Amino acid sequence: MRILFIGDIFGSPGRRIVADHLQDIVKAQGIDLAIANAENSAGGFGVTPAIAEDLFGLGLDVLTSGNHIWDKREIYDYLGRTPRLLRPHNYPPGSPGSGCVIVKQCAILNLQGRTYMPNTDCPFRAADQLLAELAPAVKVRFVDFHAEVTSEKIAMGWYLDGRVSAVIGTHTHVPRTAERRQPSAGIRFRAIEMDDPASRDFTNKASRSGPWRQRRVRSPAKLAAPTSATWRRSLNQATRFAGGV
C-alpha cells in the first residue's frame, strides 16, 4: 500500500496547493491512500465543515488534526458525524469525535504529545488502547503524532516500534529531517538531528525504552548514556547534514 501524507495544510495557500497538485501526485505515485493534517486549513486556525468537505472532495481520504481542531466551534458536531476527520484520541472521554478510523484496510491513528502542549490524557496509553481494539486483520497502521518536541515524537516512534507501520510527526510547521526506519523493519537507522543522542542508540535497549518510559509512567527512568561510538556516529551524520546545507 502506498500512502501519501501531507502535513499541515495551512490556510488558503495550503488548500490551493492541494487542489493544484494532489491528483497529479496520486496518479504519478500510484497512491492508494491520501491523508493530510488539516488542523489549520481554515485561515491558519482550525477547520470548518465546508473546508473539510472541500478537502475530501479533492481526493483526501482521511484528515487528521491536533490542538487547533477546537478553534472553530462549528466543527464540533461535524466531528461527531464524520469519522474520516480525526482529532487526537487522547483528549478526555466525552470530547467530540475520535482519533482512529479504518479506511481501505488501513487504521489511521491520531494522538497528541504533552510536552509544551495542552493537557491531555497519556498518548502512550491511548495508543495501547487503540491498538488493542484493532482487529489483527488490519495490518497497516499509520500514526499522526501531533507534538511539539522532536524527542517526544522519537519516544513514540520507539514505543510503537514493531506495532505500527509508520509514525509521522506534525504540529511544528517546520520540515525536519529526522526520518528513520526502525530496527524492527530490519532496515537501516538514520538520525540527523542532535537533540537526544541517547534516544537514537538503538543498539542499547535501555536507551530505546528510557525516553518513552519516563513519559508514560511519570517516574524516574534510568537513561543510559550513548556509547562513544553512537555519539561519534551522530556527530558524523550531523556534520554531513550540516555540510550539505
Ligand SMILES: [Fe+2]
Ligand atoms: Fe498543532
